[in-house]
Amino acid sequence: xxxxxxxxxxxxxEGKSTGKTPASNPNVQIRSFRGVVLGIDPSLxxxxxxLVRFSDGGKLKLLHRDTIRVRASEPVMVCLSEIHERFEAVxxxxxxxxxxxxxxxxxxxxxxxxxxxxAKGAALGVIARKQLPLFEYPPxxxxxxxxxxxxxxxxxxxxxxxxxxxFDGWTSPDETDAAGVALCHGFTWKES
Numbered sequence: 017x018x019x020x021x022x023x024x025x026x027x028x029x030e031g032k033s034t035g036k037t038p039a040s041n042p043n044v045q046i047r048s049f050r051g052v053v054l055g056i057d058p059s060l061x062x063x064x065x066x067l068v069r070f071s072d073g074g075k076l077k078l079l080h081r082d083t084i085r086v087r088a089s090e091p092v093m094v095c096l097s098e099i100h101e102r103f104e105a106v107x108x109x110x111x112x113x114x115x116x117x118x119x120x121x122x123x124x125x126x127x128x129x130x131x132x133x134x135a136k137g138a139a140l141g142v143i144a145r146k147q148l149p150l151f152e153y154p155p156x157x158x159x160x161x162x163x164x165x166x167x168x169x170x171x172x173x174x175x176x177x178x179x180x181x182x183f184d185g186w187t188s189p190d191e192t193d194a195a196g197v198a199l200c201h202g203f204t205w206k207e208s
Contacts, residue, residue, distance in 0.1 A: 037074040044180035049090075051113030053156045054078065054106070055147075055198025056188050058117065058136040058199075060095050061086050064190025065103070068181065069108055078181045079110060079159040080193065092134065099138040115143050118193065119152045151188055153200050158193075161200035 022195045049070050057064035067079040084102045086095040106112075117140070120132050143150055163176045174192040180199060186192050193196040 020024050032183045039117045049114075049159050049202045052111060053198040053201050054110075054112045054115045054143075055194040055196070055201070056115065056117040056136075056139055057193035057197060058120075058132060058139060059190065060135040061088060062093065062178065062188065062190045063099055063102075063135060064188060064192075064194035065106065065161050066191055066198055067106070067194035068195060068202065076181055076199070078183050078195065079092065080106065081186065081191040082106070085188075092131075096138040097132065099135060100142055103142040107142060107148075112146075112148055114201060114205070116153050116197045117149050117150065117160060117207040118197045119154045121154050142174075150203065151201055153197055157204070158200040161195045161203045 050072065051068055055064075055066045055068065064082075065084070066081040069077040069079055071077070082102065084099050087100050117136065120129065120136070121185040140150065153161075153196050159168040159173055160166040162168075162180070163172050165172075168176075170189055170193070173196050174186070174189060177192045177195045177199065178186070181195060
């Protein structure tokens with residue numbers, strides 16, 4: 017992504033757009049994904065999920081968003097059960113074409129990595145049983161696709177996600193992170 021595109025994204029996020037959207041730049045190629053993407057930001061105590069529909073003409077619609085919260089006093093097994101049950105309910109309620117999840121890139125220690133992997137596994141087990149296509153994206157790629165800058169802050173991602181989806185009633189950053197992963201998939205996916 018060139019300097020001009022980054023400047024367009026920056027102006028768009030700051031509300032200083034000149035009428036052009038970042039996607040109007042001829043150097044930016046937005047893939048023609050059509051369908052519903054379930055974006056997941058896994059965590060043991062606060063898993064975010066967002067469903068985004070990509071329609072003809074690049075129209076986006078937020079269909080559902082949720083944060084699966086479990087109190088810190090609850091044992092791990094209760095967390096995993098809640099994650100599993102909530103994902104089952106979402107998959108029963110909505111027709112989903114693809115699932116996109118944020119990769120775990122950096123963790124402070126082994127225990128943290130195990131906890132994140134366990135939470136992610138609780139969600140992905142349901143996805144696997146439904147045989148839905150699964151795609152994983154590193155955080156830098158999500159930020160690049162949504163904001164135009166791989167080192168963007170969580171706040172910048174949240175602002176851009178809100179603008180792209182025309183929604184600002186988020187209840188947690190986990191939901192905006194999940195929506196960012198869904199948007200990343202829809203913007204960058206190409207059929208192989």
